[in-house]
Amino acid sequence: MTVLEQPGSYRPTPPPAWQPRTDPxxxxxxxxxxxxxxxxxxxxxxxxxxxxxxxxxxxxxxxxxxxxxxxxxxxxxxxxxxxxxxxxxxxxxxxxxxxxxxxxxxxxxxxxxxxxxxxxxxxxxxxxxxxxxxxxxxxxxxxxxxxxxxxxxxxxxxxxxxxxxxxxxxxxxxxxxxxxxxxxxxxxxxxxxxxxxxxxxxxxxxxxxxxxxxxxxxxxxxxxxxxxxxxxxxxxxxxxxxxxxxxxxxxxxxxxxxxxxxxxxxxxxxxxxxxxxxxxxxxxxxxxxxxxxxxxxxxxxxxxxxxxxxxxxxxxxxxxxxxxxxxxxxxxxxxHQDPVLDPMELFAHVYAEQTAQLREQQAQLRAELNAAGEFPDAHGGGPQEGRQR
The missing domain is CATH 3.40.50.970 (Thiamin diphosphate (ThDP)-binding fold, Pyr/PP domains)
Incomplete structure (x- = not known):
């Protein structure tokens, strides 16, 4: 049986001119x-x-x-x-x-x-x-x-x-x-x-x-x-x-x-x-x-x-x-000062251009907040509104 045929025993031999790329x-x-x-x-x-x-x-x-x-x-x-x-x-x-x-x-x-x-x-x-x-x-x-x-x-x-x-x-x-x-x-x-x-x-x-x-x-x-x-x-x-x-x-x-x-x-x-x-x-x-x-x-x-x-x-x-x-x-x-938060900012700055799914999610959240009286329509605007940093 040759060395190559012995399981786990093969060790590659570098050519004579082989040198490490970098001195370690x-x-x-x-x-x-x-x-x-x-x-x-x-x-x-x-x-x-x-x-x-x-x-x-x-x-x-x-x-x-x-x-x-x-x-x-x-x-x-x-x-x-x-x-x-x-x-x-x-x-x-x-x-x-x-x-x-x-x-x-x-x-x-x-x-x-x-x-x-x-x-x-x-x-x-x-x-x-x-x-x-x-x-x-x-x-x-x-x-x-x-x-x-x-x-x-x-x-x-x-x-x-x-x-x-x-x-x-x-x-x-x-x-x-x-x-x-x-x-x-x-x-x-x-x-x-x-x-x-x-x-x-x-x-x-x-x-x-x-x-x-x-x-x-x-x-x-x-x-x-x-x-x-x-x-x-x-x-x-x-x-x-x-x-x-x-x-x-x-x-x-x-x-x-x-x-x-x-x-x-x-x-x-x-x-x-x-x-x-x-x-x-x-x-x-x-x-x-x-x-x-x-x-x-x-x-x-x-x-x-x-x-x-x-x-x-x-x-x-x-x-x-x-x-x-x-x-x-x-x-x-x-x-200790409570920040003023706008829920619509969840959808701002996620993508450069909003996806259809994100617009749908934004509209759904706005509707739910409006229905609960927590977010009147006059408060919010487009998807990119919010704080600018």
């Missing part, structure tokens, strides 16, 4: 997550960058606690908190230029706010109001994505199209560790590498895909190691070290903009709060585990470094906390 060594991530805070390299960090990152972290933490409180008050239907992950959120927003695009997941409302989006608009979708809550083109922020990883192929498509048009644009796509098990993740990375698209993938590895720990999801040495299989570099970084995440992402953005192609960055962090307000995290993790990660809190790490360099004192801390409270108070006040 430079694509592999470091063995340990890259860190700056608490190392000698931290001395070279720009003081203004540290102050900017710190201010965003403090406001981001307050934003998370306020949004979580709004769910308990019935003002939000759901809120996926990013408490503990603020360094990833802030660094992603600040690493981009104004012309670039951010593609967030459902947990990344803070990244959108750090990029300049009104906090109320960032939460509009989570209160069940309006289609997206903001104009993606105005802010260069794609719609918040609830289905896992579906935003990744969109980011690749936009980045590839921008390059074809000659636009100097980079897309940064955010996804959780659970999203790396989705087919969209594979397809996005494969296309991005083949096309050398100017896109950066940021995986926030916070330990759990809802209740599933990473060890039960992948056997890879790290999620960053997945990059080499697609032909792009992988970077592993401490996701609670804000300057380190900012530096790694900034380098990846510059590389993408210069035509170097995509990069996969894994930021190792931790979701301190539950998956959402509807989740009971005590069923799958211990309090001791959570407390151990609280000792590696991104705000505390920044305060320690800035204090060491005489960049932080009680007055600066108080000033940032006061700014965060003003932001939270404004968010709270506006979120």
């Amino acid at each position: 060594a430079p694509l592999l991530p470091d063995a340990e997550p890259y860190r700056l805070l608490g190392t000698e390299a931290a001395d070279r960090l720009d003081p203004e960058l540290l102050k900017r990152l710190y201010g965003h972290l403090v406001r981001g933490r307050r934003y998370n606690t306020q949004a979580t409180a709004l769910t308990r008050q019935g003002r939000l239907a759901v809120y996926p908190s990013s408490t503990g992950q603020e360094a990833c959120e802030v660094a992603a927003a600040l690493a981009l230029e104004e012309r670039d695009w951010l593609f967030p997941s459902y947990r990344d409302t803070l990244a959108a706010v750090a990029r300049g989006l009104d906090p109320v608009e960032a939460l509009t979708l989570l209160r069940g109001d309006w289609h997206t809550g903001y104009d993606p083109h105005e802010h260069r922020i794609a719609p918040l994505c609830t289905p896992l990883a579906t935003q990744l192929p969109h980011a690749v498509g936009l980045a590839h199209a921008a390059r074809l048009k000659g636009d100097d644009v980079v897309a940064l796509a955010m996804v959780g560790d659970g999203g790396t098990s989705e087919g969209d993740f594979h397809e996005a990375l494969n296309f991005a590498a083949v096309w050398r698209a100017p896109v950066v993938f940021l995986v926030q590895n916070n330990g759990f895909a809802i209740s599933v720990p990473l060890a039960k999801q992948t056997a890879a040495p790290s999620l960053a190691h997945k990059a080499v299989g697609y032909g792009m570099p992988g970077r592993l970084v401490d996701g609670n070290d804000a300057p380190a995440v900012h530096e790694v992402l900034s380098e990846a953005v510059r590389r993408a903009r210069a035509g170097g192609g995509p990069t996969l960055v894994e930021a190792v962090t931790y979701r301190v709060d539950a998956h959402t307000n509807a989740d009971d995290a005590t069923r799958y993790r211990s309090d001791a585990e959570v407390e151990a990660w609280r000792a590696h809190d991104p705000i505390a790490l920044m305060e320690r470094e800035m204090t060491r360099r005489s960049l932080l004192d009680d007055s600066v801390v108080q000033a940032e906390r006061d700014a965060a409270e003003r932001m939270a108070a404004d968010l709270r006040e506006r979120m």
Whole structure:
């Protein structure tokens, strides 16, 4: 029996001149997550960058606690908190230029706010109001994505199209560790590498895909190691070290903009709060585990470094906390105002030109509301009426 005839034994032999298309060594991530805070390299960090990152972290933490409180008050239907992950959120927003695009997941409302989006608009979708809550083109922020990883192929498509048009644009796509098990993740990375698209993938590895720990999801040495299989570099970084995440992402953005192609960055962090307000995290993790990660809190790490360099004192801390409270108070006040809703907006902006079925559904709803005395004919108009964003 020949080798070819033996089931399961065939191994293709490459020709003598065969060489790998790319040397895999430079694509592999470091063995340990890259860190700056608490190392000698931290001395070279720009003081203004540290102050900017710190201010965003403090406001981001307050934003998370306020949004979580709004769910308990019935003002939000759901809120996926990013408490503990603020360094990833802030660094992603600040690493981009104004012309670039951010593609967030459902947990990344803070990244959108750090990029300049009104906090109320960032939460509009989570209160069940309006289609997206903001104009993606105005802010260069794609719609918040609830289905896992579906935003990744969109980011690749936009980045590839921008390059074809000659636009100097980079897309940064955010996804959780659970999203790396989705087919969209594979397809996005494969296309991005083949096309050398100017896109950066940021995986926030916070330990759990809802209740599933990473060890039960992948056997890879790290999620960053997945990059080499697609032909792009992988970077592993401490996701609670804000300057380190900012530096790694900034380098990846510059590389993408210069035509170097995509990069996969894994930021190792931790979701301190539950998956959402509807989740009971005590069923799958211990309090001791959570407390151990609280000792590696991104705000505390920044305060320690800035204090060491005489960049932080009680007055600066108080000033940032006061700014965060003003932001939270404004968010709270506006979120407690009942929005004026027009039921006909359900049919606006669904298609560029309404379908016959959509017109039929609109007429049916209008008739039902009129019959109930809830929507007089004088109130509504054509299918494209409603708020313009």
